[in-house]
Amino acid sequence: MGQGLSCASSSYEHDFFAAVQAGDLQAVDFSLREDPSLLLRTTIYDHLSALHIAAANGRVEVLAMLLDRSAIPDVVNRDKQTPLMLAAMHGKIECVQKLLDSGANILMFDSVNGRTCLHHAAYYGHSDCLQTILSAAKSTHVTDSWGFARFVNVRDGTGATPLHLAARQKWPDCVHILLDNGSLVCASTGRYGYPGSTSLHLAARGGSLDCVRELLARGADRLQRDSAGRLPYEVALKQNHGTCAALLNPSAAEPLVWPSAWKFITELDLETKALLEAALMEGNKEREMKILKATTHSLTSPDHSEKAFDDDISEECDAELCSICFDRVCTIEVQDCRHQMCAHCTLALCCHNKPNPTTLCLPSPACPFCRSNISRLVITKARGAGDDNNTSKPRRSRRFPNCSESSSSFKGLSMGSFRKIGCGSGTITHSSDILDKF
Numbered sequence: 512m513g514q515g516l517s518c519a520s521s522s523y524e525h526d527f528f529a530a531v532q533a534g535d536l537q538a539v540d541f542s543l544r545e546d547p548s549l550l551l552r553t554t555i556y557d558h559l560s561a562l563h564i565a566a567a568n569g570r571v572e573v574l575a576m577l578l579d580r581s582a583i584p585d586v587v588n589r590d591k592q593t594p595l596m597l598a599a600m601h602g603k604i605e606c607v608q609k610l611l612d613s614g615a616n617i618l619m620f621d622s623v624n625g626r627t628c629l630h631h632a633a634y635y636g637h638s639d640c641l642q643t644i645l646s647a648a649k650s651t652h653v654t655d656s657w658g659f660a661r662f663v664n665v666r667d668g669t670g671a672t673p674l675h676l677a678a679r680q681k682w683p684d685c686v687h688i689l690l691d692n693g694s695l696v697c698a699s700t701g702r703y704g705y706p707g708s709t710s711l712h713l714a715a716r717g718g719s720l721d722c723v724r725e726l727l728a729r730g731a732d733r734l735q736r737d738s739a740g741r742l743p744y745e746v747a748l749k750q751n752h753g754t755c756a757a758l759l760n761p762s763a764a765e766p767l768v769w770p771s772a773w774k775f776i777t778e779l780d781l782e783t784k785a786l787l788e789a790a791l792m793e794g795n796k797e798r799e800m801k802i803l804k805a806t807t808h809s810l811t812s813p814d815h816s817e818k819a820f821d822d823d824i825s826e827e828c829d830a831e832l833c834s835i836c837f838d839r840v841c842t843i844e845v846q847d848c849r850h851q852m853c854a855h856c857t858l859a860l861c862c863h864n865k866p867n868p869t870t871l872c873l874p875s876p877a878c879p880f881c882r883s884n885i886s887r888l889v890i891t892k893a894r895g896a897g898d899d900n901n902t903s904k905p906r907r908s909r910r911f912p913n914c915s916e917s918s919s920s921f922k923g924l925s926m927g928s929f930r931k932i933g934c935g936s937g938t939i940t941h942s943s944d945i946l947d948k949f
């Protein structure tokens with residue numbers, strides 16, 4: 512990227528640009544007082560303005576001073592790159608924020624690959640910059656005219672979306688943020704990579720297991736082929752990414768997919784969402800262990816511990832055990848009925864609804880205890896010291912409407928059935944089948 516100071520036209524200009532690069536606020540201020548036109552000068556070769564140099568080097572104080580003196584935020588260099596693009600490439604989050612606050616345009620395209628600031632943040636894996644740009648995009652006039660969904664899925668000159676770039680460059684955090692903001696998981700590229708590649712093909716090519724996991728958990732299709740007819744599985748095999756290939760094998764068990772169709776899922780508060788996402792990833796990792804054991808690839812995959820399950824119990828001995836699996840503590844409360852269960856059972860309930868074959872409507876999951884509609888899912892509140900029923904022993908449940916009858920009827924839905932649901936090999940238990948047991 513070389514945002515250095517190649518060839519300023521005079522040593523006087525060179526000193527000014529050097530002071531900007533070094534973040535020497537006093538020297539920059541002095542030079543600008545002497546010659547305000549320095550604000551408009553650029554380096555000879557790359558056509559970098561002082562604003563570009565400050566942004567690329569993370570000199571937020573200098574950047575702020577230049578903007579205060581009416582530097583134009585969207586000035587472009589030789590490659591039609593804005594200071595915002597350079598800040599996003601170099602991961603200079605404070606400069607990204609400052610430029611956005613100053614009204615920098617998020618929808619400018621450079622002349623190298625026709626990329627926006629969002630592409631650059633995704634390509635270089637700066638998830639904080641990516642998140643900040645997306646947050647800003649929700650409130651700018653650009654998305655008013657363009658639409659936020661269209662912005663998240665903006666294509667560069669080769670047809671690549673930010674998601675394609677993040678998947679190819681192996682940045683799972685960026686992949687996660689983009690999917691969370693409405694990136695289309697099954698979109699294929701134009702010319703980028705191999706024509707017609709999906710993000711799953713690109714993650715398979717890069718061999719990023721974490722990206723493959725993220726994409727599968729958001730419903731990426733293992734059976735979608737690129738223009739040459741190749742499956743992501745074949746791409747991973749060809750690149751010798753054995754573990755990725757095992758998960759991408761169309762005959763391997765289906766992963767749990769984040770149930771984004773439900774309103775109560777899209778409206779989750781951040782804390783509850785993080786808890787359910789972690790449970791989803793854990794469920795999928797359990798499934799992965801089985802897949803990997805069954806393949807000849809004996810590559811060890813990180814983070815396959817079941818520690819979290821044990822920790823749940825040992826750390827929170829005061830909490831109630833989930834009455835569905837009798838294995839984990841209740842962490843999720845269903846509203847409005849206030850029944851409680853663990854995050855894993857909540858996901859099992861939400862992930863496996865299939866469309867009604869005649870109407871193609873997804874049946875909405877209901878509370879497994881009372882069958883009432885779920886309006887919201889929240890984290891169970893830890894019971895405070897002032898709670899007068901508080902005892903120090905773990906309890907089975909305090910939320911059964913008809914306690915004795917219910918606890919026996921839940922035995923059929925032990926943890927084993929969650930695992931069976933989670934692996935879904937061949938026959939995935941329909942959630943209404945679960946409900947019918949009640």
Ligand SMILES: [Zn+2]
Nearest residue numbers: 833836853856
């Ligand atoms: Zn449970």
Ligand SMILES: [Zn+2]
Nearest residue numbers: 848850878881
């Ligand atoms: Zn209920």
